[in-house]
Amino acid sequence: MSPREVTLQFEVPEVYRLHLRTGMDGTIREARVEGELASREVGRLVASRYRDPHKALYVVERVCGACSQAHTLAFSCAVERVLGVSVPMRAQAIRTVTAELERIQSHLLTLSETAALAGARGLEQELWRTWQKVTAVLAAVTGSRVHYGINCIGGVVHDLPPEALRAASGALADLGRSLGDLDGVFEREAGSRLRGLGVWKAAGRDLPGTGPNQRASGSPRDVRAERPYLLYADLPLMIPIRTEGDVLARTSVRLEELHISHRMVKDLLSALPEGEVRIADLGGPRPGSASMSVEAPRGEDRHDVVLSADGEVDALAIRVPTEDSLLGVSEALIGVHEEDARLVVASFDLCLSCFGGT
């Protein structure tokens, strides 16, 4: 039987084309994912038109709407390393809170899409309502629910006054109740369909990168544990690991991470360190280069920054976690029926906005 080629195109929430080579029975033999976006080339744009690091943050934030905190955090920390400054503890706590809330937001988005494609419409609606709740917490903490604009070079833009803290804690408690209802929900509602589907295994090698996809395939790697930044060295960081490597394992890891992040945010908000939220005087311009990696919701996000003698950005290179996950998708799709292809891809949480934005 001769194979055939299929190209599927999807627009929301990600734009991509899935090129599949299948057997006559629809089983995938080869797979390739391709984005279809206007390249925004944020790195080059910053180094050419928005060279002031303070202004560049606004552009860097728009690499991705789903993980903007990760990008501005990596960029800010890299610039702060060049400048040789240490961010106040209270600012580090607010940055950590925002990063973990963003992880919850991003995971819920992926889980919601996975539920929809698995045919669990009720679950998809419930996950989306929970997504709305975490964006309410983000709005209480940062003032915005997408593109938070909270980081600045040397700290955070604004403090959390008592009334904002009360609003955030109330919204967080509401979110916690919803998260409690999600325990084991994929197992119950779609376990038989998701178990053993789209398996990505290490098979005797080290999987590239970090992130929930790798942790669902047995890799323990997480930048927060390997190279702690912000307050992660002092937080009780638990890293859920599964070894099955299938769609169910990827959803399970993300579900567990929701609870872990929620607990971290709750602990941090209940004991925010006192003090300033940004450095008043960053000192004069200082040339140099630095790299910073953070554990974005999808894995390691690295920014390499070069500053000139007048303090402007000479170069910015961004490496996003989707680069590592693309290999996983291509491998996991082999042997899957083409009808399940989109579900498998969704479980990997690819971000072609990040990929096309850098």
Add this chain to the structure above:
Amino acid sequence: MADRVKVKVVNLGSCNGCELEILDALHLDPDLLLCREGDRPDVVLLTGVLTMTNLARAERERIPGDVPLVRVGSCAISQGLFLPPDGALDRVPSLCGKAPAVCGCPPVSNAIAEAVNVAVDKERPCVSA
């Protein structure tokens, strides 16, 4: 639910911020439905940076004609901060006609839902975020 408004999204290169709010709009308004592949949309939402290169794709996506094309977000309205203007914006009047545009980076979801309803119901006033 036969009269639900079928919404198609054409992403020309956005950061996903607008898509998050569009998804939220589709959850907020039960009369809105994401258009399935092959179905004729009632309204097309355009997100991302509009350039001369991808203008042809935007024009192709609204076939068959008369489907309102609503630009969502700063990138689709003014090319945002990503690219120097390349003339694509001059084509907007012929491309979008009098369909509303929803400004913001990203716009809020209820403004998007309202713009979709305005686009398919000419009686109602234009809105923006």
